[in-house]
Amino acid sequence: MGVTVDLRQVFPYPFEQVVASFLRKYPNPMDKNVVSVNTVEERRDESTGIIYRKRIAICRNVVPEILRKALSTLVILGWKKVSILKVPSIQLEEESWLNLQERNMAIRSHCLTWAQYASLKEESVFRESMENPNWTEFIQRGRISITGAGFLNCILETFASTFLRQGAQKGIRIMEMLLKEQCGAPLAE
DSSP states (O other), X not given: OOEEEEEEEEESSOHHHHHHHHHTOOSBTTXXXXXXXXXXXXXXXXXXXXXXXXXXXXXXXXXXXXXXXXXXXXXXXXXEEEOSSOOSEEEEEEEEEEETTTTEEEXXXXXXXXXXXXXXXXXXXXXXXXXOTTSEEEEEEEEEEEOXXXXXXXXXXXXXXXXXXXXXXXXXXXXXXXXXXHHOSOOOX
């Protein structure tokens, strides 16, 4: 089945400032679920000028304990029971393509930890706003699909979509705070 979460936000700040804030937004005391974000690859395409980055984020496992217990014995490999949700942290991979000439950055991220049981994918873009060239538009679409948990798939998808939506809103608040601290008051129309 799966669920989709869509988000759109306009930041009243120039593209370069918004992207810089995005790249340094985590870890942040406003969101203790993101433990670390490490750049594992970065390169610039000499012909296009596009900067490619791959980052790995380590996040706390926020699945409620009751769901962890309910699913702890659903998967059996050979004769050994496996606790699929009983992990302390979750790894996410993020890839981004920053095009400073066209003033846009495309981002794709997905969950590495439960890849065989869950698909969590986000596609995002930062781009110059059509409303005002000094503003930046952010568009994000996240999709969550869980398999292998039987009747609990739907419950886990609902929890994940709520958490994703709340996390996206928290991320926007962090970005707004960083932008205000580092750039001052937002730009007027």
